Amino acid sequence: MIEPLMIKIANIEKSYGDLKALKGISLEVEKGELFGLIGPDGAGKTTLMRILVTLLLPDKGFASLDGLDVVADFRKIRLMVGYMPGRFSLYQDLTVEENLQFFATVFGGTVKKNYHLIKDIYSQIEPFKNRPAGKLSGGMKQKLALSCALIHAPKVLILDEPTTGVDAVSRKEFWEMLNNLRKMGITIMVSTPYMDEANLCDRVALFQNGNVLSVDTPKNITNSFSRKLLSVKIESTAQRFETVNLLKQLKGVDSVFSFGDTIHVTCGQKDMDENSIRKYLMAKGQQNVSVDEISASIEDVFMELMQKVDN
Amino acid sequence: MRTILYLLQKEFIQVFRNKAMLPIIFLMPVIQMLILVYAATMEMKSVNITVVDLDLSETTTRLTAKFEASTFFHVTRAQLSPAETDKILLKGSTDVVVTFPQGFERDLKRKDEASVQILVDAINGSAAELSNAYLQTVIGSYNQKIRAEMMGVPKFNPPQQIAAIPAYWYNPELNFKFYMAPGILVILVTVIGLFLSSLNLVREKEMGTIEQLNVTPIKKYHFIIGKMIPFLIIALLDLTFGLLVAKVVFALPFRGNILTLYVFTSVYLFLVMSIGLFVSAISDTQQQVLFVSFFFLIVFIIMSGLFTPVESMPVWAQKLDIINPLYYLIRIIRNVVLKGSGLLDMTRELISMSVYGLIMFSLAVWRYRKTV
Numbered sequence: 274m275i276e277p278l279m280i281k282i283a284n285i286e287k288s289y290g291d292l293k294a295l296k297g298i299s300l301e302v303e304k305g306e307l308f309g310l311i312g313p314d315g316a317g318k319t320t321l322m323r324i325l326v327t328l329l330l331p332d333k334g335f336a337s338l339d340g341l342d343v344v345a346d347f348r349k350i351r352l353m354v355g356y357m358p359g360r361f362s363l364y365q366d367l368t369v370e371e372n373l374q375f376f377a378t379v380f381g382g383t384v385k386k387n388y389h390l391i392k393d394i395y396s397q398i399e400p401f402k403n404r405p406a407g408k409l410s411g412g413m414k415q416k417l418a419l420s421c422a423l424i425h426a427p428k429v430l431i432l433d434e435p436t437t438g439v440d441a442v443s444r445k446e447f448w449e450m451l452n453n454l455r456k457m458g459i460t461i462m463v464s465t466p467y468m469d470e471a472n473l474c475d476r477v478a479l480f481q482n483g484n485v486l487s488v489d490t491p492k493n494i495t496n497s498f499s500r501k502l503l504s505v506k507i508e509s510t511a512q513r514f515e516t517v518n519l520l521k522q523l524k525g526v527d528s529v530f531s532f533g534d535t536i537h538v539t540c541g542q543k544d545m546d547e548n549s550i551r552k553y554l555m556a557k558g559q560q561n562v563s564v565d566e567i568s569a570s571i572e573d574v575f576m577e578l579m580q581k582v583d584n
Numbered sequence: 585m586r587t588i589l590y591l592l593q594k595e596f597i598q599v600f601r602n603k604a605m606l607p608i609i610f611l612m613p614v615i616q617m618l619i620l621v622y623a624a625t626m627e628m629k630s631v632n633i634t635v636v637d638l639d640l641s642e643t644t645t646r647l648t649a650k651f652e653a654s655t656f657f658h659v660t661r662a663q664l665s666p667a668e669t670d671k672i673l674l675k676g677s678t679d680v681v682v683t684f685p686q687g688f689e690r691d692l693k694r695k696d697e698a699s700v701q702i703l704v705d706a707i708n709g710s711a712a713e714l715s716n717a718y719l720q721t722v723i724g725s726y727n728q729k730i731r732a733e734m735m736g737v738p739k740f741n742p743p744q745q746i747a748a749i750p751a752y753w754y755n756p757e758l759n760f761k762f763y764m765a766p767g768i769l770v771i772l773v774t775v776i777g778l779f780l781s782s783l784n785l786v787r788e789k790e791m792g793t794i795e796q797l798n799v800t801p802i803k804k805y806h807f808i809i810g811k812m813i814p815f816l817i818i819a820l821l822d823l824t825f826g827l828l829v830a831k832v833v834f835a836l837p838f839r840g841n842i843l844t845l846y847v848f849t850s851v852y853l854f855l856v857m858s859i860g861l862f863v864s865a866i867s868d869t870q871q872q873v874l875f876v877s878f879f880f881l882i883v884f885i886i887m888s889g890l891f892t893p894v895e896s897m898p899v900w901a902q903k904l905d906i907i908n909p910l911y912y913l914i915r916i917i918r919n920v921v922l923k924g925s926g927l928l929d930m931t932r933e934l935i936s937m938s939v940y941g942l943i944m945f946s947l948a949v950w951r952y953r954k955t956v
Contacts, residue, residue, distance in 0.1 A: 326799050328798055351800060356796070358796060362793050365791070367594070367597060375590065375594050378587075378590040421796070
């Protein structure tokens with residue numbers, strides 16, 4: 274079944290002076306999808322989102338939300354899009370309730386009318402409704418910002434790094450909320466620098482330097498990893514730097530990355546196996562080496578794609 | 585239209601939640617009126633005069649007594665050499681030195697003329713001119729008196745002379761406070777209106793709240809009007825306070841219609857706030873807004889005719905005053921308060937300010953971008 278398109282982006286380019294922030298981006302997001310923009314800081318995620326919510330004009334290209342042109346139909350788009358900027362942008366000196374009320378009314382509605390949409394989220398911060406928004410914790414600020422972005426019942430939600438600077442528990446809760454909203458039929462585009470959050474999206478686009486490297490479901494993206502991936506674990510972390518250097522010298526190894534408390538080594542499918550690497554490291558005087566073949570994560574794919582671009 | 589009401593509600597909540605706001609609103613007008621009206625005076629008082637009387641005759645003593653009789657002068661007598669005279673002027677311990685040379689009275693009687701030397705410290709040009717003019721008047725009137733005495737003119741045939749009898753209208757006692765107080769009121773409403781509104785707008789940019797606001801369907805002119813009305817009301821409130829202080833403390837006569845004054849001031853505030861909001865629409869930080877507004881405010885105040893008469897500026901500067909909002913309101917407020925002028929007497933100013941205000945308002949709305 275082909276869902277109708279909700280967001281269509283075609284060859285969008287945007288420069289700030291000499292800096293090319295977006296170098297011809299094309300993306301399509303279906304109705305009801307939870308779509309992730311994954312990439313490091315400065316990749317162009319925020320610029321693309323600002324173009325979609327009519328805050329920026331593209332230099333070239335075309336973008337539409339639910340068939341409305343982001344340049345020509347900007348007035349209509351402002352009515353049907355909910356936006357949460359990367360920086361907390363509500364009034365810090367207004368209380369939780371006053372902020373919600375204000376954003377409901379400037380959209381010509383009331384809090385009551387769309388309360389069902391925000392009920393699950395807002396009920397968590399309702400006990401603090403008389404507190405100034407500036408005095409909330411990071412997680413509560415995100416919930417309030419999401420409530421304010423939702424209160425006019427938008428068809429599309431655009432969330433710019435909503436989980437940056439939020440603790441792990443709040444991050445998990447936040448993604449659960451997004452999942453619930455998707456079930457209500459709201460299309461969501463969310464950006465994040467955290468690769469682990471990519472798996473929670475229906476589809477993701479990998480961003481780097483103003484380009485889209487890949488667009489697919491998280492599963493297909495990790496499956497697209499064409500090489501063998503080996504995880505090397507050594508007992509002593511003090512030796513890790515040396516180990517990385519040793520592995521880099523080994524013939525047949527494509528790339529070596531430190532990855533948490535392990536080292537990820539990629540190589541051609543037949544060039545290398547667990548045993549040969551273990552033997553090599555032991556011969557060089559490393560002790561207690563364990564090597565396992567693992568399946569790739571989004572981050573591994575990202576590293577691989579970035580290497581391809583660099584070459 | 586309802587959007588504006590919601591915006592206003594939000595602005596008022598924020599204004600009154602700001603702890604610095606109430607002192608600004610209530611104390612500023614009182615303090616400004618009490619301090620500035622007294623301080624900004626050009627009335628001549630207690631000019632220090634040193635009389636060096638080398639003649640010590642009856643005539644010189646009587647003339648010196650004349651100086652002493654005036655409230656303007658504070659007279660010291662001293663016997664000084666020319667070098668010492670220079671010294672005290674240089675040190676600034678006296679403002680004027682009057683020297684009667686030896687033989688002053690003799691010359692006056694024998695040759696029918698005598699010279700007196702007046703040295704004035706002219707660092708402050710206008711004060712120097714005023715004290716010199718006043719001294720000349722005192723000496724001049726004394727001169728006529730002794731001429732009549734010496735010539736022995738009969739009482740019924742006085743020497744012919746023209747007597748000019750001035751009458752000071754609208755401010756008969758030449759009370760400088762009546763002249764300054766309305767002007768200070770203008771400064772007061774300007775500072776409140778201009779700075780509060782323009783800083784408020786650019787603060788939304790600095791805090792980032794504008795990013796959320798810009799994706800709402802709020803219209804640009806709604807937003808600008810929403811930033812104006814609260815501070816218009818506060819400025820008018822402060823005008824009321826200032827007027828009350830002027831009335832109670834300085835007994836400022838109020839000859840015009842108070843409603844007329846509020847109409848003029850509202851149009852004026854619409855104009856200055858539009859200028860301020862235009863500046864903040866093209867700025868990114870409060871610092872930029874402060875510097876630009878401050879620059880214009882100083883130029884506008886100096887050229888407004890508050891302290892020095894506009895008529896004594898060069899013609900090109902007078903022409904420039906067409907874009908000086910303060911020039912209009914200072915003229916208006918003095919005329920309304922002291923002369924009792926009405927709306928019809930000052931239609932030219934009213935129309936100028938309205939047109940100017942509409943232009944600046946349009947510029948502010950146009951330059952305020954909902955895109956970044």
